[in-house]
Structures are given as structure tokens and as C-alpha cells.
Amino acid sequence: MSFYSRHRHNIQLAAVLLTVLAAVSHRWLPLKTYEITGSKGHTQLNLYSGKGYEYGEEADWVDKDAMKMRCTITPASEKTACGLDIAFYEWPKWENGINLHNYDTVHLDIDYQGSASKIRFYARNFHPDYSNVGDFNSTKYNTINLRTRDLTQPVDVPLSALVVADWWLDQFDIPLAQSHLDFSNITGMGFDFGSPIPYGEHTIHFKKIVFKGHYISSASWYLIIMSIWMLTIVVKTVRRLIYLREKNRRYLQRVSMLEADKNQLQNKAAKFEELSTTDSLTGAYNRFGIDRIITNLFEQRALMLPLTIIIADIDHFKRINDTEGHAVGDKVLSKLGRTILANIRENDFLGRWGGEEFIIICTHTDAQHGFLLAEKLRLLIEGTQFELENSTNSPRLNQQLHPQLHPQLKVTASFGVGEVQAGETFTETFNRADSALYEAKKQGRNCTVLAQHTNV
Ligand SMILES: Nc1nc2c(ncn2[C@@H]2O[C@H](COP(=O)(O)OP(=O)(O)OP(=O)(O)O)[C@@H](O)[C@H]2O)c(=O)[nH]1
Structure with a gap:
């Protein structure tokens, strides 16, 4: 704090008194x-x-x-x-x-x-x-x-x-x-x-x-006093303006720094949010992410109805792991996840429910359209070529080096579809869709089964 700031009031009072004294002192000059x-x-x-x-x-x-x-x-x-x-x-x-x-x-x-x-x-x-x-x-x-x-x-x-x-x-x-x-x-x-x-x-x-x-004539004397005041005011005003401009510049600098920090933090937060809710292997929501979405959706279900759940499970995935190795299994999971993601709408949510099982929550979708989507995905998976190259830890490496001896890996999946019914909890719908999936497996896999409505 400067000397002036500390004694500002006293200095101003002294200046006023000095001015009055100067004004009346002309006659004694x-x-x-x-x-x-x-x-x-x-x-x-x-x-x-x-x-x-x-x-x-x-x-x-x-x-x-x-x-x-x-x-x-x-x-x-x-x-x-x-x-x-x-x-x-x-x-x-x-x-x-x-x-x-x-x-x-x-x-x-x-x-x-x-x-x-x-x-x-x-x-x-x-x-x-x-x-x-x-x-x-x-x-x-x-x-x-x-x-x-x-x-x-x-x-x-x-x-x-x-x-x-x-x-x-x-x-x-x-x-x-x-x-x-x-x-x-x-x-x-x-x-x-x-x-x-x-x-x-x-x-x-x-x-x-x-x-x-x-x-000095009295007029000039008063003019001098006034000029000193005017000069002081101008100097003070200019100094204040410079100070305020500098303060404003520093403030804006600080704001833009904070803004940059905020953006960085927001990006990080978004990244962490994504990391914490995404399954890095498949690009789908992980269990935590899809659980959160399910909770939100079921809280405001009325807005999203009709709502349909599709459960997809890769057929004989254990066999793929066993014959081709886990690395190939992972690749299959990854490609399958991204294939589904590329073929569902923006307001459908794909989550990895566990292992080789996926769940798709389709908002504004009834059972019939959910079934059609599941069928579309099933056919897409069936028709997808799953490449095997680079899978160096495959037990069947020799065959990969000689592709003519080992045809492209074929992957299929089975689907269970269930539409959320009025008053139904997620678990209840899920269980119905899961039963439908079980039924699809039973029917020989690579097919879609629509869950029965409970009141049917
Ligand atoms: N590579 C890989 N395998 C996984 C992963 N998660 C689960 N698995 C495997 O997926 C297999 C699932 O096997 P099962 O539950 O018997 O089912 P399945 O072999 O697909 O047979 P069905 O479902 O009846 O057609 C198990 O061998 C798991 O170890 C994963 O992240 N990566």
C-alpha cells in the first residue's frame, strides 16, 4: 500500500485547506x-x-x-x-x-x-x-x-x-x-x-x-489555483485510467487462464467420464456406464416409451477362445462391438453386459422394431469377415500363415428381445429378454427370439 493510499483522506483534506488558504492569501502576497x-x-x-x-x-x-x-x-x-x-x-x-x-x-x-x-x-x-x-x-x-x-x-x-x-x-x-x-x-x-x-x-x-x-493579479492567482487542481485531477484521472486498464488487462488474462484451465478440466473430466463408463475393448458402455443409463432411462421412462431391450450373446465363444486363443477372442469381441455400434441409432445404447454378452437399450422402439433391429444385427455379424492375421499368439499360427488351409473365422450371435411393459422394472424386462435369448440358444443359435409379454 502506497503512502498516498494510506493517508489519502488526510492529504485530500490538507489540499482543500491549502486551497482555501491560498485563495484568501492573495491580499497578503x-x-x-x-x-x-x-x-x-x-x-x-x-x-x-x-x-x-x-x-x-x-x-x-x-x-x-x-x-x-x-x-x-x-x-x-x-x-x-x-x-x-x-x-x-x-x-x-x-x-x-x-x-x-x-x-x-x-x-x-x-x-x-x-x-x-x-x-x-x-x-x-x-x-x-x-x-x-x-x-x-x-x-x-x-x-x-x-x-x-x-x-x-x-x-x-x-x-x-x-x-x-x-x-x-x-x-x-x-x-x-x-x-x-x-x-x-x-x-x-x-x-x-x-x-x-x-x-x-x-x-x-x-x-x-x-x-x-x-x-500576480487576483484573477491570475485564482486561475493558477484552479489550474493546479485541474492538472491534479487530470493526472489522477490518467493514472487511474492506466491503473484500471492494467488491472483489467490482468483480470482478462486471469479470466482467460481460468477459462483455459476450466476447458482443460472439462476435457479431462469428459475423458475420465468416458473412460469410467466405456469398455475400451468394444467401444460399448461398460457395466457401470450402462447401469447408469438404465437407471436414468427407467426414471424417465415415460419420455422414452416404447422402450425395448435386446440382449446379444456370441455363439460358442468359448470355442473361439479355445481354438484361436484369447487374443483372437478379444478381436472378435472388439469388431463385433464396433459393428453393432455402427449400426444402431444415436438414441440406442450399447453396453457390454459381461463376457461375450451385450445389451442394447432401444428408446422409442417397440418389440416389433426391436426384433427387426436384432435380426439386422444378427445378419450383419453372420456376414462379417473376422480377420485372423496378427494373432501371433494363436495356437493355430501355422494355419494362419497358410490361409488357404484355414478359412475366415465365422462368428454368429443369438438375440433375445423384450419390450418394456407398463409398470415393469428393468430387471423384469431383462429377465424376459434373457429367457428369449436362452430360447434362441436352444433353437440352435444364430437366431432372434422375441420375449413373451407377461400378460399373454
Ligand atoms: N477373449 C475373451 N473371452 C472372454 C471375455 N469375456 C468372457 N470370455 C469368454 O467367453 C466365454 C463364454 O463362454 P460361455 O458362457 O460358455 O458361452 P459360449 O461358449 O459362447 O456358448 P453359448 O453362449 O452357449 O453359445 C468364456 O470362455 C469366457 O472366458 C473376454 O473379454 N475376452
């Missing part, structure tokens, strides 16, 4: 972060005010390294913009940005001093489907307005909370299919106020801008 600092890669920090990206009068750095800026808005700078632009591209390939697609939130730690109620955050995405290489404005404008009073402490802004600005959708006539948020190629992002900006001084200290996301 280590996060990947991307922090915006002025010194990172190709990141450039630009202040802008007025209409362009030049340093305007309204925007200036308090401390560029610390990302602290200031906007000074006076009535003279009415309707002006003021903000920080963070660019990620390497000029002039400004269409190559950074992929923030797999980030979930942006962590903002911003210290704002001023009277504006909102600060706008935006992230611009370049995509050839909707952006033109020569037109920076055609990058998608993903944006959110943050209330300054929410920024008094660090906030995590879900990227899904941003929207694509209406004016951008309008201006570039964006179809529905391209109007969703897109962070796959952010070329720039920034903070400003939108307009109008309240008069006065606005200092914004960007202490931390960090994008956070899972290395």
Missing part, C-alpha cells in the same frame, strides 16, 4: 511598487504654467529634489494653468512610456498648503489605436480630482477610480471600444488644479508617489 522620483530612469519633472511647458511666472520649485513646488496665482494670471508634469519617455521617443497596467493603486503622500479645494491627478497613455505620434495631446487622459482636505494624510487612490476625461473623448472622437481606462503605456502624469485656481500661493510637497500592485 508581497506587493510590487513603482515609486516616482525625479532621479529615476528617464523620468523628468517639469513645472508648467501659462499655456506651455516652459517655466511660467506662476510655477517655481521650492525644492526640486524634494519635489516641492509652488504656484503663485495673481489676478494677472487669470485662467492660467499651474502644475507638475512627470514625463517617462526618452526624448524624442515620447510614445515609449511605462506599463502600469498591473498596478492597483497609487499611494499619495502630498502636503498641500493653499486655498484650492481640489488637485487634479492625471496619467496619460499612448496607444497607436487612438494616439498620433506627433500629437502629445492625443495620449489618453486618465484623471481624477482629489479633494485637498482628503490629502491631509496619505491616501491610496485605486487606479480604477480614475476616469477618461470627457473633453478628451470628445476632442478625439473616441469610439466606445477605446474609451476605457488604459495604463499600459503611460508616457506622462501630473498634478495641477484645473481652473480656475484661487488667487494666492499654493505649495505642494509631493512626499511620496508610489504605485502599488500585485505581482
Whole structure:
């Protein structure tokens, strides 16, 4: 028994618990972060005010390294913009940005001093489907307005909370299919106020801008868990199928072996049955075999009626033995038995009753037909040539070597025939047929006598 078989239930339980744990543990997996600092890669920090990206009068750095800026808005700078632009591209390939697609939130730690109620955050995405290489404005404008009073402490802004600005959708006539948020190629992002900006001084200290996301998205995480389960199930199923196929093959092998054994045993049993019930010399049933048949037949006699018994006895067989020897006698018995067997029906049974006496049980045969059969057999025996060659132990060997001095051996038999009468036992019928045989012998042998019915 394998380790798995012994601990299967525990292993399965552990696997389920592990799965549940894995499913809920996604939120505690280590996060990947991307922090915006002025010194990172190709990141450039630009202040802008007025209409362009030049340093305007309204925007200036308090401390560029610390990302602290200031906007000074006076009535003279009415309707002006003021903000920080963070660019990620390497000029002039400004269409190559950074992929923030797999980030979930942006962590903002911003210290704002001023009277504006909102600060706008935006992230611009370049995509050839909707952006033109020569037109920076055609990058998608993903944006959110943050209330300054929410920024008094660090906030995590879900990227899904941003929207694509209406004016951008309008201006570039964006179809529905391209109007969703897109962070796959952010070329720039920034903070400003939108307009109008309240008069006065606005200092914004960007202490931390960090994008956070899972290395593996929750969907991918669950997909991995499910895939592991699916793979396990497939592997287990395949292994089980292989095991079952092998088991089935072995089982079929065993069945065919048993089948072969069974056939062998059946053949042997049939052989033994035949040997135990057949007289090997004559091919007829031996006494045990014919007794069994008689018992069976008399138990279901009604089915076999009319039923006739014929007893055949070789004439002067003792003389044959004495003059020709036992070996010749055996040959005569053998040939006679096989001659009778070849000339009776399938539902007649020939048995060697003892010595040179045979019994034939004829089912569905009445006395008259039994008599005719006996006569037919008698004539056949009388007309059969019993060869004497090879009988080397014959006392008359010399005569065999000279056949012209010794004619072919003639064998005859006498027959007694008796039909089973209603209510009669086998012994009673047999005795009547035996008496008929005795009568045939008395009449000079080589003849058939039909037994008298008892009620005649
Ligand atoms: N060779 C041989 N002889 C057998 C066998 N069984 C019986 N005998 C002989 O068959 C002979 C039967 O002789 P009997 O009963 O006197 O009858 P019979 O000589 O045929 O004379 P009837 O029946 O009156 O014509 C005996 O000599 C037995 O030894 C056998 O299996 N082989």
C-alpha cells in the first residue's frame, strides 16, 4: 500500500485547506511598487504654467529634489494653468512610456498648503489605436480630482477610480471600444488644479508617489489555483485510467487462464467420464456406464416409451477362445462391438453386459422394431469377415500363415428381445429378454427370439 493510499483522506483534506488558504492569501502576497522620483530612469519633472511647458511666472520649485513646488496665482494670471508634469519617455521617443497596467493603486503622500479645494491627478497613455505620434495631446487622459482636505494624510487612490476625461473623448472622437481606462503605456502624469485656481500661493510637497500592485493579479492567482487542481485531477484521472486498464488487462488474462484451465478440466473430466463408463475393448458402455443409463432411462421412462431391450450373446465363444486363443477372442469381441455400434441409432445404447454378452437399450422402439433391429444385427455379424492375421499368439499360427488351409473365422450371435411393459422394472424386462435369448440358444443359435409379454 502506497503512502498516498494510506493517508489519502488526510492529504485530500490538507489540499482543500491549502486551497482555501491560498485563495484568501492573495491580499497578503508581497506587493510590487513603482515609486516616482525625479532621479529615476528617464523620468523628468517639469513645472508648467501659462499655456506651455516652459517655466511660467506662476510655477517655481521650492525644492526640486524634494519635489516641492509652488504656484503663485495673481489676478494677472487669470485662467492660467499651474502644475507638475512627470514625463517617462526618452526624448524624442515620447510614445515609449511605462506599463502600469498591473498596478492597483497609487499611494499619495502630498502636503498641500493653499486655498484650492481640489488637485487634479492625471496619467496619460499612448496607444497607436487612438494616439498620433506627433500629437502629445492625443495620449489618453486618465484623471481624477482629489479633494485637498482628503490629502491631509496619505491616501491610496485605486487606479480604477480614475476616469477618461470627457473633453478628451470628445476632442478625439473616441469610439466606445477605446474609451476605457488604459495604463499600459503611460508616457506622462501630473498634478495641477484645473481652473480656475484661487488667487494666492499654493505649495505642494509631493512626499511620496508610489504605485502599488500585485505581482500576480487576483484573477491570475485564482486561475493558477484552479489550474493546479485541474492538472491534479487530470493526472489522477490518467493514472487511474492506466491503473484500471492494467488491472483489467490482468483480470482478462486471469479470466482467460481460468477459462483455459476450466476447458482443460472439462476435457479431462469428459475423458475420465468416458473412460469410467466405456469398455475400451468394444467401444460399448461398460457395466457401470450402462447401469447408469438404465437407471436414468427407467426414471424417465415415460419420455422414452416404447422402450425395448435386446440382449446379444456370441455363439460358442468359448470355442473361439479355445481354438484361436484369447487374443483372437478379444478381436472378435472388439469388431463385433464396433459393428453393432455402427449400426444402431444415436438414441440406442450399447453396453457390454459381461463376457461375450451385450445389451442394447432401444428408446422409442417397440418389440416389433426391436426384433427387426436384432435380426439386422444378427445378419450383419453372420456376414462379417473376422480377420485372423496378427494373432501371433494363436495356437493355430501355422494355419494362419497358410490361409488357404484355414478359412475366415465365422462368428454368429443369438438375440433375445423384450419390450418394456407398463409398470415393469428393468430387471423384469431383462429377465424376459434373457429367457428369449436362452430360447434362441436352444433353437440352435444364430437366431432372434422375441420375449413373451407377461400378460399373454
Ligand atoms: N477373449 C475373451 N473371452 C472372454 C471375455 N469375456 C468372457 N470370455 C469368454 O467367453 C466365454 C463364454 O463362454 P460361455 O458362457 O460358455 O458361452 P459360449 O461358449 O459362447 O456358448 P453359448 O453362449 O452357449 O453359445 C468364456 O470362455 C469366457 O472366458 C473376454 O473379454 N475376452
